[in-house]
Amino acid sequence: MSSSTPLKIGLLINPIAGMGGRVGLHGTDGEIYKRALQLGAVEESTLRAKSSLALLGDFKDELTFYAVEGKMGGDLLTELNFSYYPVAYQSIDTSKEVKFIKSSAEDTKALATQFLHSDLDLIVFAGGDGTARDIYSVVQSKIPILGIPAGVKMRSGVFGLHPENVAQIIIQMINPANRRSAPAEILDRGPESAPYSASSFFGVALTAYAPDLIQRSKSTHSSTAEIGLAELAETFANQMKSDRLYLLGPGSSTNLIAEALGISAQPSGVNAICNRALIGEDLSESDIFTLLEARQDVQLILGVIGGQGYLLGRGNQQLSGAVIEKIGWERIYVVASSQKLLNLAPVQLYIDFNIDSASGSELETLTPPPTFIQVHTANARSVVCRIVHNVPSPNNGKARSARSEGRNYVAS
Amino acid sequence: MIKSKIRKYHAPVWDEPLVMDLSAPGRRGAFAPELEEKIAKATSEPSALIPASLARKTPPSLPELSEFEVQRHYLHLSQQTLGMMGISLFGTCTMKYNPRINERLVYQPFVAEMHPHQDPETMQGLLEIVYRFDEILRSLSGLDKFVFQAGGGADAAYTMATITRAYHASRGELAQRNEIITTTQAHPCNPATAAAAGFKIITLPLEEDGYPSVEALKAVVSERTAALMVNNPDDIGIYNPHIKEWVKVVREAGGLCFYDHANFNGVMTRIRAADIGFDACMYMLHKTFGGLKGGGGPAVGAFGCNEKLIPFLPGPTVEKNSDGSFYLKKEGANSVGRVREFFGNVPVVIRAYSWTRAMGIDGLRDAANISVLANNYMEKRLLQIPGVTKALPELTQRRLEMTRYSLGELTAETGVNCIDVQNRMTDYGVDAFWLSHEPWFIPEPFTPEAGELWSIEDLDYWIDVLELVCNEARSNPEMVRTAPHNQVVAKQGSINLNEPENWATTYRAYKRKYKK
Numbered sequence: 001m002s003s004s005t006p007l008k009i010g011l012l013i014n015p016i017a018g019m020g021g022r023v024g025l026h027g028t029d030g031e032i033y034k035r036a037l038q039l040g041a042v043e044e045s046t047l048r049a050k051s052s053l054a055l056l057g058d059f060k061d062e063l064t065f066y067a068v069e070g071k072m073g074g075d076l077l078t079e080l081n082f083s084y085y086p087v088a089y090q091s092i093d094t095s096k097e098v099k100f101i102k103s104s105a106e107d108t109k110a111l112a113t114q115f116l117h118s119d120l121d122l123i124v125f126a127g128g129d130g131t132a133r134d135i136y137s138v139v140q141s142k143i144p145i146l147g148i149p150a151g152v153k154m155r156s157g158v159f160g161l162h163p164e165n166v167a168q169i170i171i172q173m174i175n176p177a178n179r180r181s182a183p184a185e186i187l188d189r190g191p192e193s194a195p196y197s198a199s200s201f202f203g204v205a206l207t208a209y210a211p212d213l214i215q216r217s218k219s220t221h222s223s224t225a226e227i228g229l230a231e232l233a234e235t236f237a238n239q240m241k242s243d244r245l246y247l248l249g250p251g252s253s254t255n256l257i258a259e260a261l262g263i264s265a266q267p268s269g270v271n272a273i274c275n276r277a278l279i280g281e282d283l284s285e286s287d288i289f290t291l292l293e294a295r296q297d298v299q300l301i302l303g304v305i306g307g308q309g310y311l312l313g314r315g316n317q318q319l320s321g322a323v324i325e326k327i328g329w330e331r332i333y334v335v336a337s338s339q340k341l342l343n344l345a346p347v348q349l350y351i352d353f354n355i356d357s358a359s360g361s362e363l364e365t366l367t368p369p370p371t372f373i374q375v376h377t378a379n380a381r382s383v384v385c386r387i388v389h390n391v392p393s394p395n396n397g398k399a400r401s402a403r404s405e406g407r408n409y410v411a412s
Numbered sequence: 413m414i415k416s417k418i419r420k421y422h423a424p425v426w427d428e429p430l431v432m433d434l435s436a437p438g439r440r441g442a443f444a445p446e447l448e449e450k451i452a453k454a455t456s457e458p459s460a461l462i463p464a465s466l467a468r469k470t471p472p473s474l475p476e477l478s479e480f481e482v483q484r485h486y487l488h489l490s491q492q493t494l495g496m497m498g499i500s501l502f503g504t505c506t507m508k509y510n511p512r513i514n515e516r517l518v519y520q521p522f523v524a525e526m527h528p529h530q531d532p533e534t535m536q537g538l539l540e541i542v543y544r545f546d547e548i549l550r551s552l553s554g555l556d557k558f559v560f561q562a563g564g565g566a567d568a569a570y571t572m573a574t575i576t577r578a579y580h581a582s583r584g585e586l587a588q589r590n591e592i593i594t595t596t597q598a599h600p601c602n603p604a605t606a607a608a609a610g611f612k613i614i615t616l617p618l619e620e621d622g623y624p625s626v627e628a629l630k631a632v633v634s635e636r637t638a639a640l641m642v643n644n645p646d647d648i649g650i651y652n653p654h655i656k657e658w659v660k661v662v663r664e665a666g667g668l669c670f671y672d673h674a675n676f677n678g679v680m681t682r683i684r685a686a687d688i689g690f691d692a693c694m695y696m697l698h699k700t701f702g703g704l705k706g707g708g709g710p711a712v713g714a715f716g717c718n719e720k721l722i723p724f725l726p727g728p729t730v731e732k733n734s735d736g737s738f739y740l741k742k743e744g745a746n747s748v749g750r751v752r753e754f755f756g757n758v759p760v761v762i763r764a765y766s767w768t769r770a771m772g773i774d775g776l777r778d779a780a781n782i783s784v785l786a787n788n789y790m791e792k793r794l795l796q797i798p799g800v801t802k803a804l805p806e807l808t809q810r811r812l813e814m815t816r817y818s819l820g821e822l823t824a825e826t827g828v829n830c831i832d833v834q835n836r837m838t839d840y841g842v843d844a845f846w847l848s849h850e851p852w853f854i855p856e857p858f859t860p861e862a863g864e865l866w867s868i869e870d871l872d873y874w875i876d877v878l879e880l881v882c883n884e885a886r887s888n889p890e891m892v893r894t895a896p897h898n899q900v901v902a903k904q905g906s907i908n909l910n911e912p913e914n915w916a917t918t919y920r921a922y923k924r925k926y927k928k
Contacts, residue, residue: 091875162893179804181676197607224850225850225851328587330870338615338851339850339851339852341617342596342617342851342852342853343851343852343853344852345853346617346618346619346620347596347617347618347619347853348619363807370631371627371631372627372628372631372632374614374632377615380607380611380612381603381607381612381613381615382612382613382614383615383616384614384615384616384617384624384628384631385617386619386625
């Protein structure tokens, strides 16, 4: 079998990823790496990468690898008898024992930067969420990235379910007709203060299109939920009212509506659509106010931060309390996949307006959100979620503690 | 700690080819005798009797085998597919023994050879069984009429959805009442059938007490509410004690209330749908009531309702004359029509009737008690296994006949997930356990249901096998991930069975997809 255009893959192994799992540590960032070594951790990610790439032996002619010599990929390719284009990248001697600087992040980012200039079809990496984040910070959505799962706990949507699945996806992509990509969220664990289950959202990367072979958040069974959400976005787009200003909050869920309209917008920002056209991209709080001044008929579409449940106040601070006050709670339409919602424990949404908002508005002046809000998950389907927030209620609301922060919030 | 002697199970592996591939041209199992000369002379060529428009142009491609080869082939297939009679605690399915005597009963000609178009005069006994079983379920539920047409639980939920539509249409409120409320804990067939009937679905998630709050329900109940569809207890084993208030809130708003009694086993004879205020309920005869199940065929979702909804029931219904005889009553003008053929899957109704009569009311009470006791016994032992946790562990109330567990900790520690464990347990003669309905809300879920059938030795064996596999996940994770090793077929990797190109149910499709 010969293919006219071999699949060009950049391979990146984070040799220290996943070492914490077996020794009971969560991840191998920073100092934890030293501790993992002391506890006898092994280079899990290289082993995982090997079990994946070993399945590609019959397709050597159809694949062109780009890698750096040494432990970050080159050694393994040589061991498996794959030839590769060595990437000129020599800032750290990776051919010997992995050097421990502060983390492997610098190495990963430096190599990812080289990949940007190699005209690749795909970056395959072995690592965890931290590795995905580092690569994403460089390549953004310019090249699809596909992870061989090797971290302790993966949250991002760019990982194959198993190392073997990654090989399957690569084999599928040998046929140029199958070289499709799909957006996927990059998530990693939240700040140190948050419980381990909390995730933070870092952006939307591209990954290979293989819904059943790629891990979607934490479950392997969410493709139906995602199809439902995509159908909802189509319906929503088809029923948009003329002259109404639609503000799309950040995230891949809300961006489905832009995609349904054929609009390519930066999914990590707030975008404005009117009469099926993009009229503002990656808007700031003051941009949003300027748009709102000019229009009466507005609808704000919000997504939910996966794993954490933030509706407002995380990743979308430009949608400040003052902006929401101007728009009105009743004109907010929330979309999320049912799987994402049910992965929240408990299924409730958080609002944490920044008190030092640039607009200077005081929390006390805001209208509290409703106690429950409907989150639309598919056509004619919604899930009702309790809202936990930090807007003081004029009535004596029952105080609840928000589990993710340990602070006192109010459920009105 | 492992108590049982773990069996060295191994399934029969025949690597049996497709029957088409066993075929040899001209081989026959039986030969029809030649026509006697006199008959041959008196008649024309037999093939000429077939009208030309109906005659095949080319003969059908049938496998050609001897009788012995056919027998051997199907024996092999049966050993490969039905060869494992182990322990099945397949949660939510309430696995029960199907007494052989009931099987013998329904194979008798007075059941097997009946036809629903027969004159009712000639099937009085059969109609009496259907009628009497309706009476039994009425007494168990407090409702006023049961029908057995629905071919399973989801079909019964669909019956409810269509009755909801017909009821509100008859009152001129259908356009306004277009929302059905359910919970994340209801079986997915509830929202699915409601959506199929054209309703919008509002789903309530669990809150901190282990069920959605009355407050959340009140926030969504309105003049648009058509119905509430819920189960209770749910699959994580928790009983919502506010269910009467739920029903009251919905009924006061003009909505109907449907009790999906999929989880009836632990509460048989203890609660009645009508006493709580429900308008309708559903029992699965192939689960709770000892009927057999499988293959989408031999199942019955018994649908019951109160007087208010009887005019909308599918028909025909079995009714009793004043002289004590039975007749079939055609559905009325307001009926939803038929959700399936005739008056239901009668052999399953007969099995359920026989099972229920044999159990008696005290037997049903005992079965409910034992199923709750057995589950709590299992819970105590299972939670001692490192890596096994309970869904919503912070809730202290006792679970009823089922508890949902998580292997999330084991997965985080070893990378072995619940499906790997499920596969590996079958290597020890234990049937695959039930995971969870989707979407999952706890990681790596599994849900065993002990029921009243299984002995304490069986339960211990099941628990021991799980513990053994958890140990294996630590000592040899690769072996568990690649399981099963002692089964008829090995792990199929991650072939996407949602893709039609990856399967074939007929030889023609198989040839088209695989033998290009």
